Amino acid sequence: MVSHFIAIQSSYVQGKRIGWHSINEDEMDKGHIRSFLIRYKQACGNVHLGIHKLKTDSRLKRSIAEKDKFFEDVIFTSDIDEFINIAKRDGELTADDIARFILSMLPVSHLKLQKLIYLSYARYLKKTGKKIIQRTDCCIHLWPCCRVCFQRI
Structure with missing residues (x-):
């Protein structure tokens, strides 16, 4: 055996x-x-x-x-x-993962989705000191918009 x-x-x-x-x-x-x-x-x-x-x-x-x-x-x-x-x-989250989670919970507009992704990112960063999205192309320093999510929506 x-x-x-x-x-x-x-x-x-x-x-x-x-x-x-x-x-x-x-x-x-x-x-x-x-x-x-x-x-x-x-x-x-x-x-x-x-x-x-x-x-x-x-x-x-x-x-x-x-x-x-x-x-x-x-x-x-x-x-x-x-x-x-x-x-x-x-184990790595993307902005798409966060967007899918938010959209599974409630229907939101494009702009509101972008803001919620940004708020999720900011709150997690403030609470833990770590980035929730490691590979990011988000314009977080300019305004709450993630190009990848914005183009797909």
Whole structure:
């Protein structure tokens, strides 16, 4: 029997679930798993992972989906760095994300949406000292307008 250790996270950028996969012939290497979890937490913070352990007859990743259909749509990687990079990209908010959230709560005009994005940015910055939008092309120093959102609306 082959032991599989799987850590799963939803990738909103890719629109799928991603999984880090570790294999061991006998029992799991707890040091290797602990090392993965420490590196993941240092890179991504307190993001929740689904942790799974199961045994199959094969080392192949498809044997996992054959054993349990829950894993059919998971994109697996055995590379810790690749998994962490995908997870980190999901943690970054864009002005579009904030606009979608606001529009899901209430219908607003273009100008009001721009102002609400600006106010969200300003309040978060004041409260935490960090930028809520890392990659920004917003004209926040001139007026509350985000070019990307303004062009798409």
